[in-house]
Amino acid sequence: xxxxxxxxxxxxxxxxxxxxxxxxxxxxxxxxxxxxxxxxxxxxxxxxxxxxxxxxxxxxxxxxxxxxxxxxxxxxxxxxxxxxxxxxxxxxxxxxxxxxxxxxxxxxxxxxxxxxxxxxxxxxxxxxxxxxxxxxxxxxxxxxxxxxxxxxxxxxxxxxxxxxxxxxxxxxxxxxxxxxxxxxxxxxxxxxxxxxxxxxxxxxxxxxxxxxxxxxxxxxxxxxxxxxxxxxxxxxxxxxxxxxxxxxxxxxxxxxxxxxxxxxxxxxxxxxxxxxxxxxxxxxxxxxxxx
Amino acid sequence: xxxxxxxxxxxxxxxxxxxxxxxxxxxxxxxxxxxxxxxxxxxxxxxxxxxxxxxxxxxxxxxxxxxxxxxxxxxxxxxxxxxxxxxxxxxxxxxxxxxxxxxxxxxxxxxxxxxxxxxxxxxxxxxxxxxxxxxxxxxxxxxxxxxxxxxxxxxxxxxxxxxxxxxxxxxxxxxxxxxxxxxxxxxxxxxxxxxxxxxxxxxxxxxxxxxxxxxxxxxxxxxxxxxxxxxxxxxxxxxxxxxxxxxxxxxxxxxxxxxxxxxxxxxxxxxxxxxxxxxxxxxxxxxxxxxxxxxxxxxxxxxxxxxxxxxxxxxxxxxxxxxxxxxxxxxxxxxxxxxxxxxxxxxxxxxxxxxxxxxxxxxxxxxxxxxxxxxxxxxxxxxxxxxxxxxxxxxxxxxxxxxxxxxxxxxxxxxxxxxxxxxxxxxxxxxxxxxxxxxxxxxxxxxxxxxxxxxxxxxxxxxxxxxxxxxxxxxxxxxxxxxxxxxxxxxxxxxxxxxxxxxxxxxxxxxxxxxxxxxxxxxxxxxxxxxxxxxxxxxxxxxxxxxxxxxxxxxxxxxxxxxxxxxxxxxxxxxxxxxxxxxxxxxxxxxxxx
Numbered sequence: 001x002x003x004x005x006x007x008x009x010x011x012x013x014x015x016x017x018x019x020x021x022x023x024x025x026x027x028x029x030x031x032x033x034x035x036x037x038x039x040x041x042x043x044x045x046x047x048x049x050x051x052x053x054x055x056x057x058x059x060x061x062x063x064x065x066x067x068x069x070x071x072x073x074x075x076x077x078x079x080x081x082x083x084x085x086x087x088x089x090x091x092x093x094x095x096x097x098x099x100x101x102x103x104x105x106x107x108x109x110x111x112x113x114x115x116x117x118x119x120x121x122x123x124x125x126x127x128x129x130x131x132x133x134x135x136x137x138x139x140x141x142x143x144x145x146x147x148x149x150x151x152x153x154x155x156x157x158x159x160x161x162x163x164x165x166x167x168x169x170x171x172x173x174x175x176x177x178x179x180x181x182x183x184x185x186x187x188x189x190x191x192x193x194x195x196x197x198x199x200x201x202x203x204x205x206x207x208x209x210x211x212x213x214x215x216x217x218x219x220x221x222x223x224x225x226x227x228x229x230x231x232x233x234x235x236x237x238x239x240x241x242x243x244x245x246x247x248x249x250x251x252x253x254x255x256x257x258x259x260x261x262x263x264x265x266x267x268x269x270x271x272x273x274x275x276x277x278x279x280x281x282x283x284x285x286x287x288x289x290x291x
Numbered sequence: 292x293x294x295x296x297x298x299x300x301x302x303x304x305x306x307x308x309x310x311x312x313x314x315x316x317x318x319x320x321x322x323x324x325x326x327x328x329x330x331x332x333x334x335x336x337x338x339x340x341x342x343x344x345x346x347x348x349x350x351x352x353x354x355x356x357x358x359x360x361x362x363x364x365x366x367x368x369x370x371x372x373x374x375x376x377x378x379x380x381x382x383x384x385x386x387x388x389x390x391x392x393x394x395x396x397x398x399x400x401x402x403x404x405x406x407x408x409x410x411x412x413x414x415x416x417x418x419x420x421x422x423x424x425x426x427x428x429x430x431x432x433x434x435x436x437x438x439x440x441x442x443x444x445x446x447x448x449x450x451x452x453x454x455x456x457x458x459x460x461x462x463x464x465x466x467x468x469x470x471x472x473x474x475x476x477x478x479x480x481x482x483x484x485x486x487x488x489x490x491x492x493x494x495x496x497x498x499x500x501x502x503x504x505x506x507x508x509x510x511x512x513x514x515x516x517x518x519x520x521x522x523x524x525x526x527x528x529x530x531x532x533x534x535x536x537x538x539x540x541x542x543x544x545x546x547x548x549x550x551x552x553x554x555x556x557x558x559x560x561x562x563x564x565x566x567x568x569x570x571x572x573x574x575x576x577x578x579x580x581x582x583x584x585x586x587x588x589x590x591x592x593x594x595x596x597x598x599x600x601x602x603x604x605x606x607x608x609x610x611x612x613x614x615x616x617x618x619x620x621x622x623x624x625x626x627x628x629x630x631x632x633x634x635x636x637x638x639x640x641x642x643x644x645x646x647x648x649x650x651x652x653x654x655x656x657x658x659x660x661x662x663x664x665x666x667x668x669x670x671x672x673x674x675x676x677x678x679x680x681x682x683x684x685x686x687x688x689x690x691x692x693x694x695x696x697x698x699x700x701x702x703x704x705x706x707x708x709x710x711x712x713x714x715x716x717x718x719x720x721x722x723x724x725x726x727x728x729x730x731x732x733x734x735x736x737x738x739x740x741x742x743x744x745x746x747x748x749x750x751x752x753x754x755x756x757x758x759x760x761x762x763x764x765x766x767x768x769x770x771x772x773x774x775x776x777x778x779x780x781x782x783x784x785x786x787x788x789x790x791x792x793x794x795x796x797x798x799x800x801x802x803x804x805x806x807x808x809x810x811x812x813x814x815x816x817x818x819x820x821x822x823x824x825x826x827x828x829x830x831x832x833x834x835x836x837x838x839x840x841x842x843x844x845x846x847x848x849x850x851x852x853x854x855x856x857x858x859x860x861x862x863x864x865x866x867x868x869x870x871x872x873x874x875x876x877x878x879x880x881x882x883x884x885x
Contacts, residue, residue, distance in 0.1 A: 009684035156846030199727030
């Protein structure tokens with residue numbers, strides 16, 4: 001089992017703990033990762049500006065992975081959504097494929113649609129499987145209530161992204177429960193985290209984030225859990241800014257899924273980068289029962 | 292006389308240039324916050340900072356950087372072995388030539404009292420160092436002109452640097468070659484250093500030199516008999532060998548000597564060695580005098596940039612020093628292109644041919660900005676677009692071989708450009724996320740302004756929106772824009788909006804709409820209304836609504852639409868078209884300039 005690891009722009013610059021914890025967890029599970037240095041932006045941030053630019057940026061990544069004959073593993077859900085969308089377009093729309101490939105040709109690249117785009121969670125669920133995952137769990141969480149935040153671009157548009165049932169998804173919850181934690185039901189589970197508007201319309205972005213935080217808290221969650229760079233930055237860095245600015249009391253820290261899984265697999269805290277989160281999450285270790 | 296005067300002129304230009312450049316480091320500005328720190332305040336802050344650093348444990352960091360990053364250039368090695376080899380060849384070869392050969396009177400002959408440029412090891416080393424530079428130049432030419440690396444740009448300054456070094460080295464080698472063959476030089480030396488009257492002896496020595504030292508004589512051609520040669524050798528060892536090793540050791544010059552042998556006499560009569568000496572000498576002086584104004588200035592600025600960045604900290608360092616460092620970094624840039632080759636959005640240049648997207652090219656524009664050059668509105672807009680088209684992934688900063696903190700530079704330039712008042716539509720995209728995170732760094736009352744301005748600029752081009760804004764709910768009869776209707780086809784969602792039957796599900800599930808008590812007041816048209824206006828071909832209404840720019844792209848609407856209308860994708864497309872329309876109307880020249 002080997003994948004080309006797609007980190008995107010945010011993770012190496014602002015969310016190193018996501019990379020290190022994901023590498024740690026996947027390494028233990030025997031999932032091989034290949035780094036392709038030439039990868040570029042997935043195109044997501046320029047989709048507002050120009051469609052072709054968006055497709056070209058994404059397609060170049062797909063072409064690079066195809067050149068190595070590797071499926072692509074994305075950690076970020078916005079990257080995943082963009083890569084999936086362009087993968088779909090390049091496979092279905094022959095004239096667009098021809099046009100984009102003509103540009104890629106300049107650097108000896110082309111995309112013929114020979115690979116698949118996967119997300120960390122789908123690899124863990126479908127490729128590794130819950131059974132083998134369970135075997136690697138050393139220390140279970142007990143009494144820990146987690147609110148899973150699915151993230152929009154992995155669920156919708158479901159025809160394109162094909163991650164899980166868009167209305168009643170369960171992959172993430174099952175993956176959380178493998179660690180012994182309980183995945184709670186909360187109303188706004190499938191809603192947006194607010195990140196796409198951060199920096200564009202901060203008040204609106206904060207409203208939407210706060211709504212989710214309030215709901216999570218009221219539904220009894222101890223922590224939020226994410227598996228996307230934007231969602232995590234929104235619930236971590238931006239939540240910290242919201243707490244400072246609005247002085248509200250929603251305090252509901254967010255943990256990245258590989259950090260949660262890594263703790264129950266007994267991985268080193270350094271690798272999991274627990275201290276690198278903006279809002280402290282080390283309290284979560286109190287829920288661990290060491291066997 | 293000529294030698295001394297021209298040398299001093301070159302040195303004077305070099306010195307004045309150096310001072311001028313250093314002065315600009317303290318005078319030019321990028322950051323708005325530091326606009327009011329005076330040149331002298333920045334100068335004294337720098338002195339204070341330098342002294343404080345030198346007498347602190349940070350000196351060890353500096354030493355480490357000096358050895359690893361400056362002398363051994365490990366940052367280039369990490370990136371690419373071939374480029375490291377290229378740079379090491381040029382830099383070591385040239386430096387050693389400068390110290391051993393150009394400054395031989397001041398350095399080499401002091402260190403080695405029996406120094407002569409024509410004896411080994413000096414003669415061999417001179418050619419070895421020259422050979423190294425040539426090898427480096429060859430790699431540079433190969434990389435820039437033969438290996439077609441996408442998006443690696445070569446500008447006039449890169450060409451100049453290669454050419455001036457090449458002229459210096461090749462003229463030196465040719466000079467050496469012509470001097471080896473030169474009969475007049477031989478005669479002159481013989482006259483100066485030998486007291487021989489005997490014809491036979493003179494013939495013997497000359498024969499020996501013609502045979503073994505490459506001299507081309509008009510009188511003697513060989514073959515020579517062994518006796519004469521033996522006598523010549525004896526005389527040579529008595530009088531010449533102290534200062535002359537065999538010329539084969541000067542392998543490049545000797546190679547030239549062999550090649551020019553058939554025409555050597557003519558060249559010598561035309562006094563070629565002197566002419567070439569002038570070329571060699573003048574090329575060196577031009578290189579020296581122009582150095583502070585060329586990219587070769589990085590010899591001074593790059594080590595300083597590396598050391599400054601190793602010990603400076605954005606949070607702790609004096610803002611005056613950060614401002615100075617950022618200007619100095621512009622001079623440290625060698626235009627090597629590493630940043631561009633690693634840029635996350637470099638590929639976008641293929642679709643949007645704005646040079647300012649590429650980090651290595653942005654630097655040139657920023658230099659003009661910092662120098663306070665008057666730039667036109669078009670030019671400023673183009674630079675602004677280039678600076679904003681950045682995902683802030685820090686890759687350029689991580690890989691820069693001379694340690695420039697490019698990320699901070701982009702951020703400061705972006706903020707100062709956004710204050711100039713031109714709308715930037717990229718600020719209405721997720722590219723703004725980083726700016727949101729860095730909110731604290733932006734002057735508080737300047738944060739929101741660019742965001743509002745971009746929206747206003749779009750609405751300003753929508754006639755129907757202006758009427759709506761005035762409170763008039765009745766719109767004039769407007770004809771259907773068929774081009775607009777059929778133009779919505781980019782993402783293969785063509786015309787799905789026409790399937791809309793107005794059930795309002797999209798608006799009902801939209802979390803943005805749900806956030807407001809009176810959503811229409813804030814958002815303008817709601818999702819289902821936008822779909823409807825697409826159906827009616829009312830482009831102004833679709834483009835002018837805040838809903839477009841407040842869309843999260845969470846795809847709830849599209850997922851829930853019972854008619855399969857690709858609402859979110861259509862909203863994306865409308866945003867593309869709106870930006871394109873405004874750009875075409877307000878900056879028709881921009882596309883042309885690009």
